[in-house]
Amino acid sequence: MDTELANRIADNLARVRERIAAAEARYGRPPGSVALLAVSKVQGAERINAAHAAGQTAFGESYVQEALDKQAVLADLPLLWHFVGRVQTNKTRDIAAHFDWLHSLCDSKHARRLAAQRPAGAPPLQVCVQVNLSGEASKAGLPPEEAAALIDACRALSGIAVAGLMTLPAPAEDLATQRRPFAALRALRDRLATPDLPLSTLSMGMTADLEAAIAEGATMVRVGTAVFGPRPPAVGA
Numbered sequence: 713m714d715t716e717l718a719n720r721i722a723d724n725l726a727r728v729r730e731r732i733a734a735a736e737a738r739y740g741r742p743p744g745s746v747a748l749l750a751v752s753k754v755q756g757a758e759r760i761n762a763a764h765a766a767g768q769t770a771f772g773e774s775y776v777q778e779a780l781d782k783q784a785v786l787a788d789l790p791l792l793w794h795f796v797g798r799v800q801t802n803k804t805r806d807i808a809a810h811f812d813w814l815h816s817l818c819d820s821k822h823a824r825r826l827a828a829q830r831p832a833g834a835p836p837l838q839v840c841v842q843v844n845l846s847g848e849a850s851k852a853g854l855p856p857e858e859a860a861a862l863i864d865a866c867r868a869l870s871g872i873a874v875a876g877l878m879t880l881p882a883p884a885e886d887l888a889t890q891r892r893p894f895a896a897l898r899a900l901r902d903r904l905a906t907p908d909l910p911l912s913t914l915s916m917g918m919t920a921d922l923e924a925a926i927a928e929g930a931t932m933v934r935v936g937t938a939v940f941g942p943r944p945p946a947v948g949a
């Protein structure tokens with residue numbers, strides 16, 4: 713392993729863990745209540761290997777084929793794979809077969825396909841329903857008023873389990889503005905949670921706004937740049 717790269721990623725991870733711990737303390741969250749998902753899209757397998765060596769086990773990917781290629785290289789490591797990208801209908805089988813989590817479910821047809829395609833014997837695919845709280849047509853995610861129907865559609869499906877909600881807001885500079893969509897996601901969760909489906913996962917917060925998300929109850933932050941450094945341009949982009 714390239715030791716300079718490994719040291720850099722280990723330092724980055726330590727700093728991100730410190731940011732998470734500091735935000736937990738500042739906002740009255742129990743220590744360890746916020747999990748770190750390292751978003752490794754467009755980053756090479758060597759970087760994932762380095763992050764794993766520094767204690768990181770959960771990785772987020774946005775492009776199915778790229779993820780499968782890296783999973784093959786890293787098959788000997790006990791990693792958990794989260795799909796955070798836009799779901800395409802023709803990729804549901806690969807997502808169902810090769811991921812532990814899906815953060816970006818927006819469509820009941822995809823839910824039915826993923827459940828049917830989840831391999832027999834595998835634990836249910838943990839899914840978050842992605843909600844668009846910035847109201848931008850270009851951003852993925854359901855309008856909040858459609859989340860309940862999708863969650864209900866998922867209840868009957870045995871291959872997937874709804875763990876909670878996810879959001880990816882438009883970037884904002886100041887903490888108060890950053891907090892608004894995260895507070896809205898938490899409020900939506902509080903409205904939709906039931907004893908049998910507590911929706912305990914709130915997947916929200918990235919490099920630029922993880923403190924705001926933790927202040928509003930994030931249980932999982934999805935961090936790419938602060939862990940791996942700036943992303944190289946996507947192949948074909």
Ligand SMILES: *Cc1c(COP(=O)(O)O)cnc(C)c1O
Nearest residue numbers: 751796918919920934935936937
């Ligand atoms: C890329 C990505 C992230 C990580 O973003 P950073 O700003 O690099 O931390 C988080 N969530 C999703 C859905 C992403 O696509």
